[in-house]
Amino acid sequence: MSTAVVRGYPQATAVTISQWAESGQRCAMTIHPPNHPFRWRDLRTLGIPEFTLRRWLDSDVVRRLLTGVYCSTELPDTLELRARCVALVLPDDAVVCDRTAAWLWGVNAHDPDDRFGVPDVEVAVPPGHPKPRRNGVRGMERDLKSSETASVFGVSVTTPVRTALDLACIRGRWGALAVLDAFMSEHDLAHKDFALGLTRFKGRRGVTQVRELYPLATPLSESPGESWTRGVIIDEGLPMPEPQVEITANGVLMARIDLAYRRQRVAVEYDGEEFHGEEQRDHDESRRTWLREQGWHVIVIRKEQLSGPARADWLAELGRVLGERSARVKRLYARSRLPWQRPS
The missing domain is CATH 1.10.10 (Arc Repressor Mutant, subunit A)
Incomplete structure (x- = not known):
């Protein structure tokens, strides 16, 4: 045997x-x-x-x-449970930072393609201290003030503001915008909080991107995919859409649109797998059918359409529809019989 x-x-x-x-x-x-x-x-x-x-x-x-x-x-997936998990692999002199800190604060800082992965624990040590070298932990040097760290169930972690700004410096443009959106939503941060925190980032790589993006961030975005979609639209040079627009009829809420142009009646929606799976499909189609019947043009985006030729296709459609539906506003001036009194 x-x-x-x-x-x-x-x-x-x-x-x-x-x-x-x-x-x-x-x-x-x-x-x-x-x-x-x-x-x-x-x-x-x-x-x-x-x-x-x-x-x-x-x-x-x-x-x-x-x-x-x-x-x-x-x-249950609680903040305390996450902190206890991190404590098992955290070096003594390290502060949890970047994506791991975001995870502890309840913010998903993954890209749409890798957001379900399990990343290494990211920790920062003071300049000159040895970086941790062990599987599952990625160490880096950061000069952190005491006001930029907090204790979460005994685990030292960068504050929400510092975490958001750190990530916004190192992520791509759309990922950075998604992080800023999420921290504003989860932790009631305002644009002034980001502006104040950035005073410590002078000369840091990526700070120019953050200065450009943080005024565009909004707490109304409800998923990283929505933020990425809004970022794509912004970078294309199209008008800024309004997030989370509620459409009512006779006082009854009929639809809530991810991104909308009210005047032109154009809706752009991001369908993520976790929020728009099979069980939501019928509801989504019914809601969008009603919107179309009311004269709305609805564009639905999935994560594979955020890059490549598919992205160019829906952006071209959006630009064309907005152009067709935007009424040209003529400037009206009072007529004058005297040439020098007429506006130039």
Whole structure:
């Protein structure tokens, strides 16, 4: 009978393949995930075989929150839980920053194509301090004032304003705008908060981009995809759309449009997979059919249309429709019989 040494198996003894399979099923049924976050290297201490963790991950009993950090899916995704996860891999002299800090503050700073990935923990150390070198942690040097850091359940993290500005310096234009939008929405930040925080960023790479973008940020954007779509429109040189426009009929709310041009009756909507899946499709189509019946021109965007030829197509459509529906406003002057009294 064939045997195998199963890595992570209790006592690490040689067992038959059938015994290993039976024990795996038994462990998956009898062992329960801890009620706290844990690391891969903690498995032996917790008495959890590696194959049991793999089974839990495959069956959604456990989820991976950070590289090498796991927790039961029964635990609610709270700020405290996220902080406890980060604390497991955070060096003593480091401050959580950038995307990990945004994640702790409840802001998703991923691009539309990678927003469901699990990035490394990003931490900052004071200038001259050794950067952490370990799997799942990316270290960098940052000169941070005490006013630019906060404690979240015992974890040192950059403040919402500092986090937003740091990310807006290093992200692409549309990703930067999405981050600024999200922090304004989640943490009630205002344009003046960004302006004040930028006084510390003089000469930093990317600061020119942030100075240009933060006046365009809005707390009304409800997803990174909406912010990206608005950014594409802005960069194309088209008029700025109004976010989250509510359309009523006889006092009843009939539709809420992601981005709209009220006067021209043009709607631009971003359909993200998490908000506009199969269960939402019928509702979306009914709402958009009603808008079209009321004379609205509706353009629907998905993430694959944010780049390449597909982007050029819908931008051309938007520009054409706005041009056709924009009434030319003539300047009217009082006529005068005297040439020198007429406006030049």
